[in-house]
Amino acid sequence: MIMSLIIGGIAGWLAGLIMKGDGYGIIIDIVLGIVGGWLGGWLFGILNLHFGGTFGALFTSVVGAIILIAITRAIKK
Numbered sequence: 297m298i299m300s301l302i303i304g305g306i307a308g309w310l311a312g313l314i315m316k317g318d319g320y321g322i323i324i325d326i327v328l329g330i331v332g333g334w335l336g337g338w339l340f341g342i343l344n345l346h347f348g349g350t351f352g353a354l355f356t357s358v359v360g361a362i363i364l365i366a367i368t369r370a371i372k373k
Contacts (some may be wrong), residue, residue, distance in 0.1 A: 303350065304329030307357030314358070315365045328361045336360030 308325030311332065320328065336356035340346065347355055 299350075300330060300333070301326060303353050303357055304333060307332055307354055307361050310354075310358050311361035311365055314362060315369075325361075328364050329357050332359070332361030332364050333357035334360065335363060339363075
């Protein structure tokens with residue numbers, strides 16, 4: 297549980313840096329990272345791609361968070 301929060305926070309922060317925006321704040325970044333981990337895992341599962349370990353979870357979460365940020369920015373406009 298705590299590891300998921302840590303990975304989610306790092307993933308959300310990295311996704312925010314990659315997407316170069318104003319940011320959403322640390323709490324929303326953590327939420328985006330955690331939800332992004334679920335979304336990334338689901339999408340990679342559909343594509344039959346599986347990454348193991350902490351770095352795999354981080355990569356999956358970052359990709360999912362980037363997708364979520366892109367979606368939220370598209371909805372805002």
